[in-house]
Each structure stands twice: as C-alpha cells, then as structure tokens.
Amino acid sequence: KTDLPIFAVRQRLIEEFKKSETSIVIGETASGKTTQIPQFLYNCGLHKNGLIACTQPRRVAAITIAQRVAQEMGTPVGQEVGFCVRFEDSTSSQTRIKYMTDGMLLRESIGDRLLKKYSIIILDEAHERTIQTDVLFGVVKYAQVQRKAENHRKLRLIVMSATMDVDHFAKYFSSAPVLYVEGRLHPIKINYTREIQSDYIGAALTTVFQIHQEEPAQDDILVFLTGQEEIETVAQTIKDLQLSLPLSLPKLIVCPLYASLPHSLQLRAFKSTPADCRKVVLSTNIAETSVTIRGIKFVVDTGKVKAKSFNASTHLDILSVQSISQAQAWQRAGRAGRERHGIVYRLYTEAQYFNFSPNTVPEIQRCNVSNTILQLLAIGIKDIHAFDFIDPPSKESISSAFSELTLLGAVVQSGSKLYELTALGQKMSVFPLDPKLSKAIVCAIPQNCVEEMLSLVSMLSVESVLYTPQAKKDVALDVRRKFTSNEGDFVMLLNIYRAFKQSKGSKSWCFENYINHRNMNVVFEIRKQIRGLCLKANVPLTSNQRDMKVLRRCVAHALFTNAAELQTDGTYRAIDSNETVLIHPSSCLFQSKPSYVVYRELIHTSKCYMRDLCVVDPDWLYEAAPNYFQSKLKGRR
DNA sequence: TTGTGGTGT
Structure with missing residues (x-):
C-alpha cells in the first residue's frame, strides 16, 4: 500500500x-x-x-x-x-x-x-x-x-x-x-467522430464490431447506453450479427448491466473473460460511478444519458434522454484507463463535445425538493432562502415545495419568506420517507390502523416488488391474480406483504409468485426501521386487519394532492394540475373505472399515466382539505 | 393497453 x-x-x-x-x-x-x-x-x-x-x-x-x-x-x-x-x-x-x-x-x-x-x-x-x-x-x-x-x-x-x-x-x-x-490513471486516447451521428445506437454497434475485428481478444469493451430496453435490444442485435462473422474471430460475450437487472445476471459483467473471448459490457450510467469493471480497454461513449428533470409548474418529474456533460464524458473515459492505457471512442464530434455543458447540473436543481426542505426545517434552519447552498434550487422549485408542504399541513408561513414546522411536520420529519408517506403514517394514528399503514408505506417505498419478465408475462399476471383487489393497487400491495410474511420471507414463495425477493427484504428492513421510530415517538401500534376502507381513508387524507377524477370520456383529470391522465396498464384497476382515485406517482411516457392507485371516496378528499378542493373544483368548466 | 438513469435516510 x-x-x-x-x-x-x-x-x-x-x-x-x-x-x-x-x-x-x-x-x-x-x-x-x-x-x-x-x-x-x-x-x-x-x-x-x-x-x-x-x-x-x-x-x-x-x-x-x-x-x-x-x-x-x-x-x-x-x-x-x-x-x-x-x-x-x-x-x-x-x-x-x-x-x-x-x-x-x-x-x-x-x-x-x-x-x-x-x-x-x-x-x-x-x-x-x-x-x-x-x-x-x-x-x-x-x-x-x-x-x-x-x-x-x-x-x-x-x-x-x-x-x-x-x-x-x-x-x-x-x-x-x-x-x-496524483492519481494512477494510465494514458487514454480519445477519438471523436468526424461527422455528427444521428443514430447513436447504430454507431455504437458499428464501433463495437470494428474494434472486435481489428483488436486482439481479451481487450474488453464497455459501451455506455441510456436504459434497459435499449441495452436489451443492442445485446440481441450483437448476438444476431455475431452469427454472420468469420469463425476465426474471438467469441463475443455480451453482458447487459443496469441497476434493475437481477443481481446474479449483473455478476456476469464482472467475471474475467476466458482466453479467445471478448467481453462487451452494455451499461447504463451505473458503470460511471457505482461499479468498476476490471479489464476494460475500450470505452464506447454514446454521449447520451437518461436523467430526471423537475418541472416546478406541473410538479412533474420527467425522465428523458439528454446529452451528457463534459465532466461525465471524462468520467466515462476514465473507465478505460484503470489498469493500462485505454482507448475511448466518443460517438460525437469534438465540436459537439465543446457544446456539452462543462458540468452536470447538480441533482438539487433537477429534482423535487419537498423532502429536502422538510429536512432542513427539522435540522432547525428557519430561513431556507438564506441557507448557504453551494448552488441553490430555483425559486420556483422552492416555492413549489413549500406549497406542497403547506397543503400537507407540515409547515406554516410565519413571515414574508419564513416557514415553520407544525406539530404534524415535526412528527413527519421523524421518518426517512417521502413526506406524503410520512403523513400517511400520522393519519393512521387516530384511525387505529398504524400496523397496516407501516406495511403499505414500506411497500410503496421500494421500486416495484412485482417481477414480470416479458416471456412469462401471462403466467406472472395469472399467478398474482389472487392478490388483486377492486379497491386498487395499494390493497393489493398489502395483500402481497401479508402473504410474504406468512411464507416467513420464503425465497421460493417469491419465485413461484413472481415477486422480487431482494426488494421484499428491503420492505422488511424499512418496516422494521419505521416501526422502531414509531415506538420511540410513542406512536401507538394499533391494528385493524379487516377494514381496508379505514386504511384507504387515511391514504386519501395523506395523498389528496394526488387525486384524480373520472371524466365522461373515460380519461381522468388530475385535480391538482388539471392534466389529463390515464390508469397505467400495469395497475390492477386498468380494466375498471372508479370515479375517484389517488395515485402514488405520475409517469410521463407516451402519455401521462398514474401508477399505483387507491380507490377513494370524494368525501374523504373534502375532509382532508376542504378549501383546496373547493377552489380546485370551482375552476372546472 | 405499458415500461423503470443512478443514489440515499
């Protein structure tokens, strides 16, 4: 050392x-x-x-x-x-x-x-x-x-x-x-394209095969792409094209790599390459910082990344493909020179590179900051506008966060630009959760269904626990039908949690029911943690196993800003933003048309979809925020 | 009739 x-x-x-x-x-x-x-x-x-x-x-x-x-x-x-x-x-x-x-x-x-x-x-x-x-x-x-x-x-x-x-x-x-x-990076040779590439996927394929035909085996390739679907398509194309290559060429081992890929399949990308073979790792930005792959000699950089951006006026997070920053381009390039000198193919021109922004926009300027603001207030920082951010979030983003927290009853305005935590906000800040989910726990206290809410909130805090491989889609949906509910996905998630608990956390139970075992274990950990925090805060751990209606009412009281109303044409109207939204086809309510729902999140893809739904009674929404709903419904045509 | 870059308390 x-x-x-x-x-x-x-x-x-x-x-x-x-x-x-x-x-x-x-x-x-x-x-x-x-x-x-x-x-x-x-x-x-x-x-x-x-x-x-x-x-x-x-x-x-x-x-x-x-x-x-x-x-x-x-x-x-x-x-x-x-x-x-x-x-x-x-x-x-x-x-x-x-x-x-x-x-x-x-x-x-x-x-x-x-x-x-x-x-x-x-x-x-x-x-x-x-x-x-x-x-x-x-x-x-x-x-x-x-x-x-x-x-x-x-x-x-x-x-x-x-x-x-x-x-x-x-x-x-x-x-x-x-x-x-001083670092220990070996020299890296950078190659730019001479012309602008309109099809970066095609350019990536061409580059991979060019390297493959010209360079000795054992020199592995890392390709940066934007997402799961793109990676799986490129992986299939490489496998298909390889069949028409001369047999004298080394064998290509194609390894997809993205965060939601099951762990056992991720490991393939880290295995050392057998002699006379070449490894091609097709990765998202997970390989930029989170993991390091040994033996990479060539990096193929498409110059693209999928990143989140926050629109403060619609309160929407949008995930879209964007150009990387110059800093990111260097981070990617560095992945080639870790053991010996490396070669990088940038699938963009040098002029394009100089047009990339020098640094990646910090996350705090790209995401919803409600949670951050709640945390700052809990730390005791009273004047958020005067807080010494190295790069502050936009004014719109901060005021959007304050209006959300005010609606939730977590903060009150105490001066022209000053806000204070309410007693409710104080309680909410105890939990390391999305503010709306923290509020759902607090709402469950007077309704005596805290244990059920802890299970639900834990299920909603992880990436989906459902595992639906494309090839076995029908089987997966069929075997999971027993968990579905006409009260919506929230009740379904609670049913899954209960069945998993009854199976004593069995891995084979998960396998048989197309449930992600890794994520279910995280659910257990989160539940254990927030249950401990409840005990510490003297929250009574009440339970009401049968009555899902009372649980849904608490949900309505916490997520009322995520309410949507059925319209005559069969679409929904998101009451907060007035946007037209649809039920996501993965929801167990996809075939039905309940009059009022609250949703966990909106995802903007081909259309604007609500994901993870709970059927609610409009009276519950009024109870939660009478003034808000009165003004929202007044604006209707 | 569909799709999830990556993190973290």
Whole structure:
C-alpha cells in the first residue's frame, strides 16, 4: 500500500491540514485519498480524540472502504474503524474513523445541528453533487462557524473531489487551500467522430464490431447506453450479427448491466473473460460511478444519458434522454484507463463535445425538493432562502415545495419568506420517507390502523416488488391474480406483504409468485426501521386487519394532492394540475373505472399515466382539505 | 393497453 502516490505527499498534506480549518483535496480515484487520509489524521492525533467522519454517496462504498481500512490498521471492523449506513451501524464507543453515507450524517444533524461529536468531517466524492452532499456543505459550514462562536471544539473540514469544479468549491469554502494528489490513471486516447451521428445506437454497434475485428481478444469493451430496453435490444442485435462473422474471430460475450437487472445476471459483467473471448459490457450510467469493471480497454461513449428533470409548474418529474456533460464524458473515459492505457471512442464530434455543458447540473436543481426542505426545517434552519447552498434550487422549485408542504399541513408561513414546522411536520420529519408517506403514517394514528399503514408505506417505498419478465408475462399476471383487489393497487400491495410474511420471507414463495425477493427484504428492513421510530415517538401500534376502507381513508387524507377524477370520456383529470391522465396498464384497476382515485406517482411516457392507485371516496378528499378542493373544483368548466 | 438513469435516510 505504501506505493500509493499519496504517501509521497503525506507530510505536506498533514502540515496543510494543521494550518487550515478547511482544505480541499483533489485527486482521481485510486489515488488512495479515501483510505489513507483518515488514517493520516488519526495517526497524527489531529482528531484530538473526537470522531473522524468520512462521508460517501453510496452504502456499498462506505462499508467496503471501512473494511479495507480496518484490515490495513489490523483491527476488526467496528473498533477503531467502523461504518454507519441505513439499517446497519457497526460503530462502537471505540470507533474514531467512521465511514458513513452522507445521508446518514445529514440525519444525525437533525439531532445535533453542530455535529459536536465530530472533530473532523471529510466530505468525499464531492464532485458527484448528490442532494445529500450539497445540503451537507451548508450544514457543516454553518457548524464550523457556530462552534467557534459558541466556544465548542474546533471542526475541521476536508472536501475531497475529482478534478472538476475546483474553483467553485474553493470559492464556496472561502478560498480554502487546494491540495493535489496524483492519481494512477494510465494514458487514454480519445477519438471523436468526424461527422455528427444521428443514430447513436447504430454507431455504437458499428464501433463495437470494428474494434472486435481489428483488436486482439481479451481487450474488453464497455459501451455506455441510456436504459434497459435499449441495452436489451443492442445485446440481441450483437448476438444476431455475431452469427454472420468469420469463425476465426474471438467469441463475443455480451453482458447487459443496469441497476434493475437481477443481481446474479449483473455478476456476469464482472467475471474475467476466458482466453479467445471478448467481453462487451452494455451499461447504463451505473458503470460511471457505482461499479468498476476490471479489464476494460475500450470505452464506447454514446454521449447520451437518461436523467430526471423537475418541472416546478406541473410538479412533474420527467425522465428523458439528454446529452451528457463534459465532466461525465471524462468520467466515462476514465473507465478505460484503470489498469493500462485505454482507448475511448466518443460517438460525437469534438465540436459537439465543446457544446456539452462543462458540468452536470447538480441533482438539487433537477429534482423535487419537498423532502429536502422538510429536512432542513427539522435540522432547525428557519430561513431556507438564506441557507448557504453551494448552488441553490430555483425559486420556483422552492416555492413549489413549500406549497406542497403547506397543503400537507407540515409547515406554516410565519413571515414574508419564513416557514415553520407544525406539530404534524415535526412528527413527519421523524421518518426517512417521502413526506406524503410520512403523513400517511400520522393519519393512521387516530384511525387505529398504524400496523397496516407501516406495511403499505414500506411497500410503496421500494421500486416495484412485482417481477414480470416479458416471456412469462401471462403466467406472472395469472399467478398474482389472487392478490388483486377492486379497491386498487395499494390493497393489493398489502395483500402481497401479508402473504410474504406468512411464507416467513420464503425465497421460493417469491419465485413461484413472481415477486422480487431482494426488494421484499428491503420492505422488511424499512418496516422494521419505521416501526422502531414509531415506538420511540410513542406512536401507538394499533391494528385493524379487516377494514381496508379505514386504511384507504387515511391514504386519501395523506395523498389528496394526488387525486384524480373520472371524466365522461373515460380519461381522468388530475385535480391538482388539471392534466389529463390515464390508469397505467400495469395497475390492477386498468380494466375498471372508479370515479375517484389517488395515485402514488405520475409517469410521463407516451402519455401521462398514474401508477399505483387507491380507490377513494370524494368525501374523504373534502375532509382532508376542504378549501383546496373547493377552489380546485370551482375552476372546472 | 405499458415500461423503470443512478443514489440515499
């Protein structure tokens, strides 16, 4: 390990850390900064017996890095070195170096805004600009100043990032010194197309076969595409085309890679390639940051990505194919040069590259921020407009969040631009859930159906638990028919949860019923966690197993802004936005036409569809928000 | 009559 480039600058880093309260460390992955810098600080006693936090955007990273560092220090995980992620905390009173997800540190700041148990906080992978890291920037900056003002122990901050946006970070952190650590990336040759490619999928196929015919086997290829369907189509095309190639060429092993692919199939992409074969990994942006594949020599970059954007006027999240940023293009290119020099084929011209925006728009400017705002208020930040965001969300996005939270009764306006948490909002902020789902739990308390609501909310908090492979679609739908309900998908989900519980979490039960076992286990974990939070908050764990009507009424009280009304032409009208919407064909209510429903979410594809529905009585909607519905219905023609 | 980039509490 001592041959890592970081050891060459160890002394200089330590001196700089001693000198300045805030430092910025720039270094590529594989520079060793994440594993070594916390150890340097610990070994020279700079933490003064407080905790050293090192935050990561991803759970897996927090866990595996902690394990590696513990091994290097020759101690079991959980003693001097530990990790803390949702559902799993390995730390003990001995722990001094704590790897944690940034979301976890943010949660802790609700209990102590000054984060007093930490003497050093390292924000790692800052260039990824997740919502949580962005909010933490403001929280730790405030904590540092305020701790000084209140004569608490000094808080030392270290921001670690790849080579992007350096000036932006330095400026935000009052011109903190920037320290560079050499990476270990091998040289990469970049090729652009000479002409603009109108068909990036066709261009990707051509490039893959060109590499395949000209380059030695064993040199694997990574292709960046935008989504599952595209990847499966390209995979099939490569397999088909391979049949017409000369037999003398090496065999192509095609490996799709995307997050919703079952784990066992994902693993194929990481297996080493047999001699005389070549691996082609067809991946979404999961291979940009979340996973690393060894042995990649060629990267084929289509320059496209599927990304979310938020429309504050319609309150809609839209997922669409967009051009990547220049920073993303370099991140992708870097995937080629990890073990030896690599070659990158960019399927766009150099002029197009210079037209890409230099940096990816931070997530906080692309998504609905209701949850973030609720969290900031819970931390104790009263004036959101004055909060020191490194890049603030748009005014429209913030006011859209406030109007949603006001409607839900979570906040009230207490000044021209000031908002306060209500008692309800306080209760809601206890749960690490979408605000509407937190409210559903609170609504269940007076109706005495808390246990059922915990199950439902947990089911609604994961990606779909239904597993419907295209080839076995009819069988899957048929075997799951026993769970469906004319009261809607919410009741169906509760039925599935109950059957899964009765099977004692059986994997074979899931297999037989076309249910995703991995996601069901997450449902169990979430339920256990929020049930624990209820106990801590003295929420009575009441149960009403039979009466689904009372459960649906609570749902109506919490999700009334997601209500839709049947129109005479058979379509629905979303009452909040007045848009025409349809029942998604995957819903168990697809064949029926209930007069009023609430939905979990809208997805905008070929049409605007409501996904996950619950049949409601319009009276329940009025009960929940009389003024809102009166004005909404007045506007009707 | 259909489709889900990736994370996280």
